[in-house]
Amino acid sequence: MTISRLGLVVHGGRPQAVAGARTVREWCARHAIGCVDIDVWQDGGGRRHAREEVQAAGGPELIVTLGGDGTFLRGARIAAQNDAMVLGVDVGRVGFLTETPVTEVAQALDAVQAGRSECEERMMLMLRSSRLLEIPVGMEQTLCYGRGPALPPPQPQPRAKAEEDGSWGIPLDVNALNDVVVEKLARDRQVGVGVYISGRLLASYSADGVILATPTGSTAYSFAAGGPVLSPRMRALIFTPVAPHMAFNRTVIANVDEPIALRVLPHSGRAAVSVDGQSRGILEPGDWIGVAAAPRPLRLVRLAPANFYGRLRERMRLTDAPATAADGEAAPVFRPAGPLPDDLRHLHLPPAP
Numbered sequence: 001m002t003i004s005r006l007g008l009v010v011h012g013g014r015p016q017a018v019a020g021a022r023t024v025r026e027w028c029a030r031h032a033i034g035c036v037d038i039d040v041w042q043d044g045g046g047r048r049h050a051r052e053e054v055q056a057a058g059g060p061e062l063i064v065t066l067g068g069d070g071t072f073l074r075g076a077r078i079a080a081q082n083d084a085m086v087l088g089v090d091v092g093r094v095g096f097l098t099e100t101p102v103t104e105v106a107q108a109l110d111a112v113q114a115g116r117s118e119c120e121e122r123m124m125l126m127l128r129s130s131r132l133l134e135i136p137v138g139m140e141q142t143l144c145y146g147r148g149p150a151l152p153p154p155q156p157q158p159r160a161k162a163e164e165d166g167s168w169g170i171p172l173d174v175n176a177l178n179d180v181v182v183e184k185l186a187r188d189r190q191v192g193v194g195v196y197i198s199g200r201l202l203a204s205y206s207a208d209g210v211i212l213a214t215p216t217g218s219t220a221y222s223f224a225a226g227g228p229v230l231s232p233r234m235r236a237l238i239f240t241p242v243a244p245h246m247a248f249n250r251t252v253i254a255n256v257d258e259p260i261a262l263r264v265l266p267h268s269g270r271a272a273v274s275v276d277g278q279s280r281g282i283l284e285p286g287d288w289i290g291v292a293a294a295p296r297p298l299r300l301v302r303l304a305p306a307n308f309y310g311r312l313r314e315r316m317r318l319t320d321a322p323a324t325a326a327d328g329e330a331a332p333v334f335r336p337a338g339p340l341p342d343d344l345r346h347l348h349l350p351p352a353p
Contacts, residue, residue: 001085001112005034007060009075011067016091020066020102027106031113036060038078047151051158051173054081062087062112062301064105065098072097073177073276076298080124080175087112087301096219096315097177100303111303120306121297122216123235123256125176128169128290132156133273133281142185143272143279153281169290174275177298178217180291181274182262182283183209183242192268195239196261197254204265207244212237212260212291219312221277227251232308233348235293259292305351 006028011017021037028035036057048056057078063086065075072088076097079086088098089105100108111117133153135143140150154174184191184207193210195202213222215230218238223229227240228251235256241249254260264271264283271283283289312318340349 001062001115001117003031003033003062003113005036005058005060005062007036007038007057007063007075007078007084009038009063009065009067009071009078011071011091014067014091016102017066017071017089020089020091020105023105024064024066024109027109034058034060038063038075047149049152049155049173050077050081053078060084064089064109066102066105067091067098069097070277076177077175077276080177080294080296080298083296083299085119085299085301096311097216097300099311108301108303112301116303118302118305120300120302122177122232122300123214124294124296124298125180125212125214125237125291126294127154127172127174127176127180127275128292129172130169130286130288132170133172133283135279135281139282140279151278151280154275169288174280175294175298176217176275176291177214178220178276179211179213179222180289181209181211181221182264182271182289183274185270185272185282189269190245191271192265193271194263194265196263197239197252198258199261202239202252203246203248205241205244205246207241209242209271210262211240211242212262213240214238219315222251228253229312232306237291237293256293259290261288261290263288307350 008021008024010021025035038053038057059082061084063075063079063084065072066089075086087108089100089102090098091102135150135153144150154172157171157173182193190206191209192206194204211222211225215234215236216232218227218230222238222240225240225242227238237254237260238251239260240251264285264287266285268285272279273281273283
């Protein structure tokens with residue numbers, strides 16, 4: 001991959017991330033590559049739309065994030081606007097999305113520049129809504145729980161201005177890598193939503209909230225709400241209710257070409273909409289949003305074959321029961337020493353040890 005311009009998203013509250021950022025800037029200077037800091041916080045405390053941040057950064061081909069998964073998600077929303085690749089440098093505590101240790105960031109950039117890296121694609125979500133989302137005056141501080149200014153409500157897609165009054169809704173200029181969440185605003189008032197999959201009513205829910213997640217987001221909020229873990233290589237939409245007041249409280253997994261729509265029911269209270277953990281607007285009774293797979297995936301830089309299940313075991317601390325000895329042998333069947341049989345050649349298998 002040839003890099004002419006690099007964007008840097010840094011968790012400024014972590015000394016390791018700040019030190020790693022200096023290493024990236026020095027590497028760029030040695031290779032005569034433009035390096036621009038992408039600050040998701042504007043001077044003066046405001047926040048910008050992702051498209052504005054891409055334009056301010058000059059359209060970098062590679063986004064490097066230094067922090068945890070939250071910092072990575074900030075960089076991902078920038079990259080999605082520019083079809084840029086993302087390299088996640090890990091200084092966090094969970095790190096499902098970031099893989100490169102901060103101590104190896106210079107070597108990682110060398111590998112990317114020399115073409116020794118791979119591109120892993122991750123499905124993202126896009127949104128349509130019955131009206132433009134907005135955060136009412138005076139409600140931002142409540143929605144953000146004291147964490148600072150909220151991101152601006154998403155605007156219409158630039159190419160879709162003519163569709164704003166159509167029955168297909170307004171295409172919003174925002175993507176989600178993890179999830180889109182609709183949840184109640186008041187503790188004593190649940191949100192009531194009708195859930196439609198591929199235009200057909202599945203059920204109406206009274207719940208604390210509902211989650212629409214990607215396979216990448218299956219290990220985030222959806223997992224905490226009792227949802228399944230999906231391989232990030234899959235393409236599917238995951239619907240998980242949060243504390244529903246009904247007997248059917250299971251996750252439903254829709255195919256990648258089956259959009260899911262949520263309509264806030266007349267008896268419901270107001271509902272908050274968040275995208276990848278960031279509050280983006282309020283839905284009133286009668287409003288709806290539609291969520292579907294985005295036409296373009298996010299492109300991640302990988303320096304070695306992905307080991308999602310090893311990371312899952314490590315991050316979720318999947319230790320064996322005391323009464324069971326750990327399996328220290330090589331994986332059976334799928335990591336043979338001999339030639340690969342013809343009937344297994346269509347499978348995605350790890351490289352031989």
